[in-house]
Amino acid sequence: MANGIQRVREYLQQLTTAFGSSWNRFWFTPADPETICLLRILVGLAALYFVASHTADLVVWFGPDGLLPAETVRRLTGMSAAGPLGAPQPVFRWSYLYLMESETLLWSAHVIGMIIVGCFAAGLFSRLAAVLSLIVVLSYVHRAPLIVGPFDAVLPLLLFCLCWGPTGARWSLDQRLRTRRRAGREQPVDAAATMVPSASTAANISQRLLQVHVAALYLLMAATQLAGQVWWAGEAMWWLIARAESRLVDLSFLSQHMVLVNAWTHGIVLFELAFGLLIWHRLARPLLLVLAPLLWLPWALVTGHVSFSLLMLIANACFVSGEALRGTVPRHADSTLGPGENRRADGHSRERRAATAAETTIGS
């Protein structure tokens, strides 16, 4: 009896130690910031497109006589007493655009929003610009939740993840300003230091957040699809092809080849499941990243969701390591490792020690 309790105690101790070590290694091993810096540019440009895409219809949607008066949106989202759920309830879909009651104010806010998002994409005051860009994008999303699409839903998620890391460490105006400032003070500029930013835990947390969210998003898509009979039956792609006012190319000739449509439908679900689960596997990762455009580009042509498809491809880049982007991957090393997985290849001593120690713990 005592022996049994001792074994259970040992098991629980090993479990918590192993889990804790894995958790720490996953989240807190310092990583190179190149990946999140690249994502800052790409997601920043996507955010700029998102805000700019409202320009032509800004007054049409949000203006005083627009299609979505603030009061109507408040009622639809349950913000007012006359909401669809009856009694008033606290709703936290805040947007500064609700306060812009005149066209002048609306245009001013729009231009300022675009400047902020532009600063983020260019890497100017990156940390502050990241948070402000998230607020700008969320304000548009919350002001018009009725017209939110998949692109608008994923974009804030990516911005949220990028808020936590040093996204201006590389390929940014911040970096240029830092270099100039040092040169102005006539301090010796260490070329290597300015070219190769040091690894940081914040960069790893930001990248890991992105990775977990992106993988979860793929699993969410697969799970919600499998809740519908048409995805099991292999017909779902047909019902997307048949949407005559959305499709960019007419593939209705595939009605003669429904086996292909079935294969396409099943292939999408299979890929989404595989991506969500196997992207964490070192060998499967490059293959999944290469195959992803084969899913998203035809998808864009059928559904018309071009921006969303491109955003998902951008988001996939979070699984590419900083070393691979910098082009310093040693021969024979995997080019798409996650942060903290090939630290022995270069010389960040703290992260190398952390990874080694964690690996030793897990392996024991």
Next chain:
Amino acid sequence: MRKSLDKPPAPAVPEEVWEYSSLKRTAISLLLIIHFFLAFVAMSGNLAPAYSQLESRILARFAFYTQLLNIDLNFTPFYWTHATVEDVDHRIEVLAQGQRAEVDGDWLVLPDVGWRGTDRYQRYQRLGRVWALISPQDELTASLAQAVGTSFRAQRNVIPARVRCRRHMLQSWEVIRGGTPGERNPNDSSYYQVAYDANLVVSRNGTVSVVKLAAASEIAQPARTTDGKRNTASP
């Protein structure tokens, strides 16, 4: 399992190898766990038709977080299609005063802007979809109809007389293979189904009033096959 139990406990990772202190790591870990837990609960609403009581309570308590960050993706179905009437193209149509309702070309159609691959174009479709979705709720749809009428009057200088939201139903592959010429045309009038229809009355001071034409119960329901499955193929 037996083998691993026989091993000695693993040594702890030396504290100095981490950039963050133990306290900081613990605090961040806690925040991460809370974030992912709430994200999971919020996104589960996309999986099931409704939240459980427990999920609803959790989300109500933490709405300040899930709603603010838009983790609560209620308006965005990530399944793309389940082949229901909600998963078809929608359009909003406005008839100006003096035009004939029976002539399709007389209706002003939204979306009427740009390339269909842009979000700008798709936003109008999404508004139509939500409109059709809430069509049984007269008060809400009336406020949307009024907003559309007001927008046309004020921004396009069109005096609106009628507004409707129509679904563009889908062709089945069997119809394309062997249907009549009319059935094979995806834009045939038989493929359109009215989800909402109302007359608009513009007063002298420019205020738009709404008089709904079809009650929710009169609006066509999704066609069903003999085995009870939903089917949008039939117009």
